[in-house]
Amino acid sequence: MKVVLLEDIENLGLAGDVKEVKYGYARNFLFPKKLALAATKENVKLIEEKSNSIIKRTQKRLQTEQAKKEQLDGLTVEIKAKTGEGGKLFGSIGANDIYAALKEKQIEVDKKSIKLDEPIKQLGEYEVTIALYREIKATIKVIVHSLNEN
Structure with a gap:
């Protein structure tokens, strides 16, 4: 099924692109979340007319994310955890822990964007x-x- 993307979707495409996807993916995920429309002649024409607003929105997002990148690059986050012998952690530190540490510093990022x-x-x-x-x-x-260190 061909769809026109309304938003950028990772591993699929950018807003305004016409992509071929499986029917169930479109019907159950893309359409209900208003991420895409069926690629009919009317919908493609509608997206082409709205392309200026899509471009402006994309440029604004690029600017805000670039500013966030400058804020994050080189940032140091310290996390304390319980440890056993040899510096091995009880459990592990994952994206949720890093997200919480960033949130304590008043920095908002999407949990899914933290790549470990x-x-x-x-x-x-x-x-x-x-x-x-x-x-x-x-x-x-x-x-x-x-956490055991003083």
């Missing part, structure tokens, strides 16, 4: 990528300390 290859399970310093928008990515430093 695997959860952090040892004390130390780690570089974490935050995918903000399209190709805009910020890198922060996460330092994991032991």
Whole structure:
């Protein structure tokens, strides 16, 4: 089924693109969330007419995300966790923990944008990528300390 995207969708396309997707994906996900319209002649023409507003909205979002990238790049976040012998953590540090640490610093990011290859399970310093928008990515430093230390 061909659809016209109303929003940028990761791994699918950008707003205004006409894409071929499975019927169930369109019917159950894209249409109810108003992320796409069926690619009829009328809908394609409507999107072409609205393309200026889509471009302006995209440019504004690019600017805000670029400003957020500048704020995040080089930022250091410290997280304290319970540890056992050898600096091994009880449990692990994941995207939710990093999200909470950023929120404490009054920095809002989407939890899904925090990209970890695997959860952090040892004390130390780690570089974490935050995918903000399209190709805009910020890198922060996460330092994991032991709660047992004074």
